[in-house]
Amino acid sequence: MRIAQVAPLYEAVPPRLYGGTERVVAHLTDALVDLGHEVTLFAAADARTDARLVAVRDQPIRLDPASLKSDLAAHLSLLHEVRRRAREFDVIHFHVDMLHFPMFEDCAAHTLTTLHGRLDLKDLAETYRRWPHYPLVSISDHQRHPLRFANWLGTVYHGMPRRLYPFSPQADGGYLAFLGRISPEKRPDRAIAIAIDAGMPLKIAAKVDNADRDYFHDVIEPLLDHPLVEFLGEIGDREKPAFLGGATALLFPIDWPEPFGLVMIEAMACGTPVVAWRCGSVPEVVDDGVSGRVVDSHAEAVAAVAEVAGYDRRAVRAVFERRYSAEAMARSYEALYARLLPETAQPLPLLAPAAVAANQPMA
Numbered sequence: 510m511r512i513a514q515v516a517p518l519y520e521a522v523p524p525r526l527y528g529g530t531e532r533v534v535a536h537l538t539d540a541l542v543d544l545g546h547e548v549t550l551f552a553a554a555d556a557r558t559d560a561r562l563v564a565v566r567d568q569p570i571r572l573d574p575a576s577l578k579s580d581l582a583a584h585l586s587l588l589h590e591v592r593r594r595a596r597e598f599d600v601i602h603f604h605v606d607m608l609h610f611p612m613f614e615d616c617a618a619h620t621l622t623t624l625h626g627r628l629d630l631k632d633l634a635e636t637y638r639r640w641p642h643y644p645l646v647s648i649s650d651h652q653r654h655p656l657r658f659a660n661w662l663g664t665v666y667h668g669m670p671r672r673l674y675p676f677s678p679q680a681d682g683g684y685l686a687f688l689g690r691i692s693p694e695k696r697p698d699r700a701i702a703i704a705i706d707a708g709m710p711l712k713i714a715a716k717v718d719n720a721d722r723d724y725f726h727d728v729i730e731p732l733l734d735h736p737l738v739e740f741l742g743e744i745g746d747r748e749k750p751a752f753l754g755g756a757t758a759l760l761f762p763i764d765w766p767e768p769f770g771l772v773m774i775e776a777m778a779c780g781t782p783v784v785a786w787r788c789g790s791v792p793e794v795v796d797d798g799v800s801g802r803v804v805d806s807h808a809e810a811v812a813a814v815a816e817v818a819g820y821d822r823r824a825v826r827a828v829f830e831r832r833y834s835a836e837a838m839a840r841s842y843e844a845l846y847a848r849l850l851p852e853t854a855q856p857l858p859l860l861a862p863a864a865v866a867a868n869q870p871m872a
Contacts, residue, residue, distance in 0.1 A: 511547045513598040514538045521569045522556040526745045527716040529771045530625045540839035600846045610640040617642045629655040649790035652768040668838030674750045674778035676826045682755030684710040692721045694765035701732045707814040716743035754779035758817045761785035777829040780822030784813045800828040
């Protein structure tokens, strides 16, 4: 198949540091190339990819030193270039939310749109009712709940290359890990409290966005003085395998409807179990009692730290291999692409979501 992958322009593909969507696009693109497809990636110029690259901006927006820049203008230029070349592809796979909807209505049936964010925002329902003919993919079944009526073609869980994060048979570091972003919904304060009450060191590797600087200074920074807590700042793929592989467990004490939670499978790839709050996609991603524990309270989380320390890390890695490899993700998308081609086209469901066979059905 001739497949276009359309990435957002905020981060590099894959990101140098923090970033989820662009990282998934990078892994999917390369895995599709490995499966023998002709793939073109539309992204910023510094993308690292096995596909053909169409560079639509000189660099990612977040790391661009220019003081004045327009992310909207950059993405409109991106979509213009995709639109200009649309006839070159059998399928155009968008990862830019719904921004392309007004521009591709005449060929919507040959597009696929993966929604990477939360869907319970005001105005979203009206938008998806206005453009019901775009086939959509969720990254967890839970993510769909606010838009059950939408044109869901399938659910495809994120995946990563098997070799990217090597397996660590032992947690040599003897610490708990928190990885991602400092923000109220990620609850680093919960992670700190859990580690202290569990009597274990906590290492925090996280970025601080400008929007969260007040929260960091007012709420989190005072907690960093505890002798068990160490703040490392933002890290990238090069540092993450050692950081996650040396941890006894990853703490994922979120307080929002997480659409997926890529860091959970990054930990599993290293063999590191996850202690995660029962929110959003967590019960789908964590095999409770095998790759980690799904908890509902601080007391349960503290108890779970001691429990998962004795887990078989090979079994944790096996969950990753079976469910979250880049190849598994690519084959699930491959099956959805086939349904969009004229010779295999089927009526797309408007009310009854159809899950990809390789993924768990929606409850």
